[in-house]
Amino acid sequence: MLNALQDWGVSYLFCNLGSDHPALIESFAKAKAQNRQIPEVIMCPHEFAALSAAHGHALLSGRAQGVIVHTDVGTQNMGGSLHNIQRSRVPAFIFAGETPFTLEGELQGGRNSHINHLQNVYDQRGIVRSYVKWDYEIRTGKNVKQLVNRGMQLAHSEPMGPVYLTGAREILEEEVSPSENVSAEWKPVEKIPLPLLAVEQIVSALIQARNPLIITSYLGRNTDAVPQLVQFCEKLAVPVIEQHATHMNFPGDHPFHLGYQGGTLLSEADAILVMDCDVPWVSSISKPSDACKVFYIDSDPLKEEIPLWYLQNTTFYRADCGEALKLLNEYVRRIDLQTERFTERRHRFTELHKRQRHEWKLREKAPSGDTITSEWLTACLRNVTDDETIFMNETITNAGVVSQHLPRNKPATxxxxGGTSLGWSGSAAFGAKLARPETTVVNLTGDGSYLFGEPSAVYWMTRRYQAPLLTVIYNNRGWNATKMNLLKLYPDGIAKRDDRYWVNFDQPADLAKIAEASGGAYARTIKRPDELQEALQAGMEAVKKGQSAVIDVHLPTISQQID
Known part of the structure; x- marks a missing residue:
């Protein structure tokens, strides 16, 4: 099994080992003793952190990493990270042992502890079945390479995602003969191109439109697609909105970048091209007009893993967006474009971009009192980072502010x-740092997300494996997303009147000190605007010297409730 993962180019095994893994541990030791190459073992004190780290690594490497967890309990401890990696369309190879199935010493590896009985459940793989592309158990060691190849082939085929393999101790103890590397024969499915008729229809609609629009969330997961999108938009003078962007999809300073929310651009559009986006709009809030032509390109255009999903008046195409853009650009190069129409559009959208950025810039001014705004914090953070810096952004209710005031112009930064289970960013940043050790990685998180993310495990790992991170906490002392959702339904309710939301941390923890205690991190808590820039710079200097840093920045509190 380990040889097969090595054949696939897996760099790391993010492990939380248990009583089901003696054969694996012995194999790790044997490989070390024989100087034989296998993926590097990374010890992870929590399974949520292990899978989140594999998630972060795959975002940069494009390759599934291995995750090894302990029977049913370790599987459950992955929790929301499995939801996250599935919704993010990121590949991972997860292995969990199963409790031994023999009781009286019949086979090597049989039950020899009371916990072997307690971890015996009816359907361990059923725990994850809603969140993985494939699950299976090893029934004989003789075809284990085939199982790994099958799982990795599915994990890397679009839409990509995690796979889950199990094996009981007795099976893992089975002696088998080495087999050759045939992983090249298990190639992922080739990328699907856009039909030529669709190319003609989409280009024609965008040319004829007065208010064309492109919406995307994760086209930038293919970094080669970003310049293709820029080329297409510049040729046809079409603006882009990054709706709930999970990647850098379009340069933030480009004059055709018109922000992160549809608003009037969406309602006034007469032709929309949606590319790699799960939720381009929420129909109960805002949607295109019935007369608008909508074209949707995605490797999973109907979101087959979401039970209830619908977009009205839309033509769907199952295709790879990178391949689609190549065909769209090739078609545009061959046709004669009317210059006057595009000149007017270029001018109009460029002016709109300038006005939008000017309005955002006004919000960055230094606070006059003792209150630190999220806009000022983000502007100060921009001053200590550069275009190469990689950000993992889990600021949730401040995510829009981060997007506006920390624009990215380089893909994969x-x-x-892509999911909704909080706590992802710390371990994901750790995984990203392992994938790009020469690059500065910054974790941006809210206080709630920081606590969800098992910070003691995260910073232990960053010190143990010399992968220093800068973490900046946007700390409003509570769960602001919960409060905001309440106000959407009860804008004038009693909860608002009486300031009772049950979301605030009225006895706030010393969050930065958690990282200091568990991982020796440089820890600062900042409550005054005049301390902020120096603290961020000091944190960055610590990271450059090999020490993680956590800067906990206090923003205005979201509630004063005390009962």
Whole structure:
């Protein structure tokens, strides 16, 4: 099994080992003793952190990493990280042992502890079945390489995602003969191109439109697609909105980048091209007009893993967006374009971009009192980072502010969790740092997300494996997303009147000190604007010297509730 993962180019095994793994541990030791190459073992004190780290690594490497967890309990401890990696369309190879199935010493590896009985469940693989592309158990060691090849082939085929393999101790103890590397024969499915008729229809609609629009969330996971999108938009003078962007998809300073929310651009559009986006709009809030032509390109255009999903008046195409853009650009190069129409559009959208950025810039001014705004914090952070810096952004209710005031112009330098289980960013940043050790990686998180993310495990790993991170906490002392959702339904309710939301941390923890205690991190808590820039710079200097840093920045509190 380990040889097969090595054949696939897996760099790391993010492990939380248990009583089901003696054969694996012995194999690790044997490989070390024989100087034989296998993926490097990374000890992870929590399974949520292990899978999140594999998630972060795959975002940069494009390759599934291995995750090894302990029977049913370790599987459950992965929890929301499995939801995250599945919704983010990121590959991972997960292995969990199963409790032994023999009781009286019949086979090597049989039950020899009371916990072997307690961890015996009816359907361990059923725990993850809603969140993985494939699950299976090893029934004989003789075809284990085939199982790994099958799982990795599916994990890397679009839409990509995690796979889950199990094996009981008795099976892992089975002696088998080495077999050859045939992983090249298990290639992922080739990328699907866009039909030529669709190319003609999409280009024609965008040319004829007065208010064309392109919406995307994760086209930038293919970094080669970003310049293709820029080329297409410049040729046809079409603006782009990054809706709930999980990647850097379009240069933030480009004059055709018109922000992160549809608003009037969406309602006034008469032709929309949606590319790699799960939720381009929420129909109960805002949607295109019935007369608008909508074209949707995605490797999973109907979101087959989401039970209830619908977009009205839309033509769907199952295709790879990178391949589609190549065909769209090739078609545009061959046709004669009317210059006057595009000149007017270029001018109009460029002016709109300038006004939008000017309005955002006004919000960055230094606070006059003792209150630190999220806009000022983000502007100060921009001053201590550069275009190469990689950000993992899990600021949730401040994510829009981060997008506006920390624009990215280089692909693969900004990532957001594609799922909804909080706590992802710390371990994901650790995994990203392992994938790009020469690059500065910054974790941006809210206080709630920081606590969800098992910070003691995260910073232990960063010190143990010499992968220093800068973490900046946007700390409003509570769960602001919960409060905001309440206010959407009860804008004038009693909860608002009485300031009772049950979301605030009225006895706030010393969050930065958690990282200091568990991982020797440089720890600062900042409550005054005049301390902020120096603290961020000091944190960055610590990271450059090989020490993780956590800067906990206090923003205005979201509630004063005390009962």
């Amino acid at each position: 900004m990532f957001v969790n």
